Amino acid sequence: MLNIILFILALLLTIGGLSYYSIYSTVAKSVNHMYEPLHRDSKSQDTDIGHDPISILLLGVDERPGDKGRTDSMIVLTINPETKKSTMVSIPRDTRVFMRSKNTNIKINAAYTYEGIEGTVQTVEQFLNIPINYYIKLNMEGFKDIVDAIGGITVNNDFPFTLEGVHIPKGEQHIDGKVALKYARMRKEDPRGDFGRQQRQREIINQIVHEGAQLKSLKNYQGILTSLEKNIQTNLTLDKMIDIQSSYKEAVNNIKQIEVKGDDKKIDNLWYHVVKNETRKDLSKTLRHQLNLES
Structure with missing residues (x-):
């Protein structure tokens, strides 16, 4: 999802910077419509972008009519411009965490249902003991609009499966937005479970960036911006x-991916991904080191 934002910046620099002010203005207006600040008290302090390490919470949210929605994908990205390194931590949606405002244990994807972005950010901060400086939320239901706006993407499916009436065969293939959404959501038929789904979602993001950077996609910049804005x-x-694009690009190109390891257990008739406290502390230590924070 950060790559999608970087694609917007590439679009801005490629077209807006070299062409007409009206195009630059269109990009600026779209980004302004995407902007929604956080209003809660956070561990996050003001960062000097370009010099300080930053953390970004990337959320794929499954929002449908009549439903508050839950986070379908959750990734914490830390970027250090000094070391030119980044870490990408994929948090399984069923991870058992303590939600302080509710004074109870929940599946981490339910934090969004209870308290939206604010509650989700706070819960992730508490779980990992790090500040979250920024967030980027992507509506998974509108995911197909973005894929269609760039003319589809090419993926390499490891094994054939069918989800909600859509069959996706094995092998390399060019898919549209509807198929991409199924490709991103499936997990029950994947022997890797949630981790397999996370891998496919990262593949889709990379392909969106690849396809979006092509000249044919830039010609449809208004359609792309409209889908992103929505x-x-x-x-x-x-x-x-713009500062991230110029100052953190090298670090974003050097990403270490980390999975949150745990055991799947049934507690009070619900299945959870249970992370040992020692594992959580080790992960926190890694991320805090990446953010130049004391352990």
Whole structure:
């Protein structure tokens, strides 16, 4: 999802910077419509973008009519411009965490149902003991609009499966938005479970960036921006996006991916991904080191 934002910046620099002010203005207006600040008290302090390490919470939210929605995908990205390294931590949606405001244990994806972005950010901060500086939320239901706007993407499916009437065969294939959404959501038929789904979602994001950077996609920049505007929410301003593009690009290209290891257990008739406290502390230590924070 950060890559999608970087794609917006590439679009801005490629077209807006070299062409007409009206195009730059269109990009600026779209980003402004995506902007939604956080209002709660957070561990997050103001960061000096370009010099300080930053953390970004990337959320794929399953929002449908009449439903508050839950996070379908949750990734914490830390970026250190000094070491030119980044870490990407995929948090399984069923991870058992303590939600302080509710004074109870929940599946981490339910934090969004209870308290939206604010509650989700706070819960992730508490779980990992790090500040979350920024967030980017993508509406998974509108995911297909983004894929269609760039003319589809090419994926390499490891094994054939069918989800909600859509069959996706094995092998490399060019898919549209409807198929991409199924490809991103399936997990029950995947022997890797949630981790397999996370891998496919990262593949889709990379392919969106690849296809979106092509000249044929840039010609449809208005359609792309419209789909992004409808489906992305973030507390990153346009100025901060530009700073990230210029100052953190090297670090974003050097990403270490980390999985949150745990055991799947049934507690009170519900299945959870249970992470040992020692594992959680080790993960926190890694991320805090990446953010130049004391362990």
